[in-house]
Amino acid sequence: MKQIRRTRNEGFAMLATLGVFALIAVAASAYLNSATQTIRLARNHEADVRLTSAAEAGAQDLLLSLWKPFKVEQNFDDLDAALAGATEENPAAVHSGDVSSGARYAAGVIAYTEVDSYNRLATIRSVSWEDTNNNGLLDAGETRKVLEINQVFSLERSPVFDYTYFVNNYGWMQGFADWMLKVNGDMRANGNFDFSGGTPTINGSVYASANNKLVPPAPGYVNITPVQQTNSAYNAANDPRRRQGYDPAKHGTKGSAEYEKWRDFIYDQQGDVVTGRLAGAVIGDSMGHRRYSGQTLDPTPTKEVVMPDLDDISKYVSLSTSYVDDRPTFDNGAPNPDYGEGAYVKVWDSSQNKYVRVDTNGVVPGSAILIGSSSKPILIHGPVTFYDDVVIKGYVQGQGTLYAGRNVHIVGSIRYKNPPDFRGSDPQQVDNDNSAKDILALAARGSIMMGNVKKFGFPYPLKYMTPPFTKGRYDEYGNWIPPFNATETDYTGRKKYQSVFSDNTIDAISEPINQLDCILYTNFTGGGRLGEGGGGVVFNGSIISKDEAMVIYSLPMVMNYDHRIRERTLTKKPLIDIKLPRTPSTFQAVWQDRGLFISGGS
DSSP, X not given: OOOOOOOTHHHHHHHHHHHHHHHHHHHHHHHHHHHHHHHHHHHHXXXXXXXXXXXXXXXHHHHHHHHHHHHHHOSSHHHHHHHTTOOSSSOEEEEEEEOTTSOEEEEEEEEEEEEETTEEEEEEEEEEEOOTTOSSSOOTTSOEEEEEEEEEEEEEEOGGGGOSEEESSOEEEESOOTTTEEEESOEEESSOEEEESSOOEESSOEEOOOBTTBSSOBOOOBOSOOBOOOHHHHXXXXXXXXXXXXXXXXXOSTTSHHHHHHGGGEEOSSOEEETTEEESSOEEETTEEEOTTOOEEEOOOOOOOOOOOOOOHHHHHHHHHHOOOOOSBOTTSOBOTTTTOOOEEEEEETTTTEEEESSBTTEESSOEEEEEOSSSOEEEEEEEEESSOEEEEEEEEEEEEEEESSOEEEEEEEEESSOOOOXXXXXXXXXXXXXXXXXXXXXXXXXXXXXXXXXXXXXXXGGGGSTTTSOOEEOTTSOEEOOOOTTSBOTXXXXXXXXXXXXXXXXXXXXXXXXXXXXXXXXXXXXXXXXXXXXXXXXXXXXXXXXXXXXXXXXXXXXXXXXXXXXXXXXXXXXSOOOOOEEEEEEEEEEEEEEEEOGGGO
16 A cells, blocks of 8 residues: 655645635626626616507507698698697697507606697607506606607698699590600609500609509509600700700709709709619609610609698688788799788789789689780789689789689680790799799689680590599598599589589680699689680699690690799799698607616616
């Protein structure tokens, strides 16, 4: 047997081993603390994501309840009534609910400000929480998330006025070859856009959009690509009423500051994406946006554009009575003779050998017939509201909008005494000069009828003003709106296509329509008989309607967009503000994360 000798080194080894164990214990403790902290942070992050989503759902639930009636009614009455006086202690329009994750939310308006006549600001607070005891209440110990959103509700200039032709239902062009119809501007439908019986020339963009509120529902297609001119051929026409064709020497190279200034007011045959948005002529529908050649530029489908509603005529009476012209000079420096004046419309009275006012303080309590000549044009200024019909033809001088509580009847050509001229080497100077030229809009709560209604019959044009050509739709609440029927009798005892003036009166003053210098807007149908005297039709302006029913009796027809009503890039205002109908919109101005509050304070 061998004896083992002990030494003093054994004590040192034991101490070293214990030291290692101590270090391991410290490291393990640190690791456990770190792992616990990591797990805690991960759980907090997961709760933050889940509860943020729930709080967003609450905010969106509340916003939808505010937006839908505002979109339909197109005024602030409901918002003001529901939200005025809202505070943190007394929130308004409170909504609550839960989401699929199990989290609950409550959202309400805690502040509401009337910014101006066209804008309101609502502050929304949305709180979500983990309802651990399932009592439907936010208890003191439950983890919660708080968001605050500043949401702006606006009645803004409507984008429907960016188009030469806008139809809220189905867009259609039937029987036009390339020389028969030339549209120098953009076209849009809140449904399908169909070209049939020929391929017209469209020097601009064409849009359609899917619309399941129409009956039958519209998938939202432009069925064929029309013809377009090259930039050089377009500019060679030298037409004073066309918007300019793209010229880098005048409008800047694409992407430059100068180009950004003019891109929305020119024709460019080449569709592109410039600085992140579409430019030039494109075809846009539910399949995305593409060049005329078919090359896809953006696969994003188009969306429906909200159309203004003139149903509340009292709103426009107030607009007319309160209007005062606040421009001392035009953009070219010329003095504005109507500076400080209210709205008016005047016609020449030959029996008195002077101009007489048709309105009183911007309002006509019934209907009126307005006829102007080259030497004695109709004088317009600002927004004037008629309770019933406007019957109009002839020369017009001034800048303004005539609102009709029922129909507008155009019984002959409408021409500006001092028309704009869009030609010139300096686009800014062209704008400045055109700011002083005549411009007229005609807006009808009912319909806009063109031509002698005594001649209206089937098929032309009443076939296109009655079902089944006109289509019904559902509103935002799912209520059925029947198709327009021009042969129905309305509250006046007259058929919807007729004037309150007798057919014989309209017949006596009617002339063929060969030129229209105006912007037309109607809640229902815009159409009638044009070009009956031969020589074709020139339409300098826009037509915006729910249904369109123009029947053209002589060719060609040329439509030229008047971009003076479109907002400028720098000022965010149109070159000439003639108080056109506005459309509802909403956008998020501020989104604030007010924090995640963890159960137990950790």
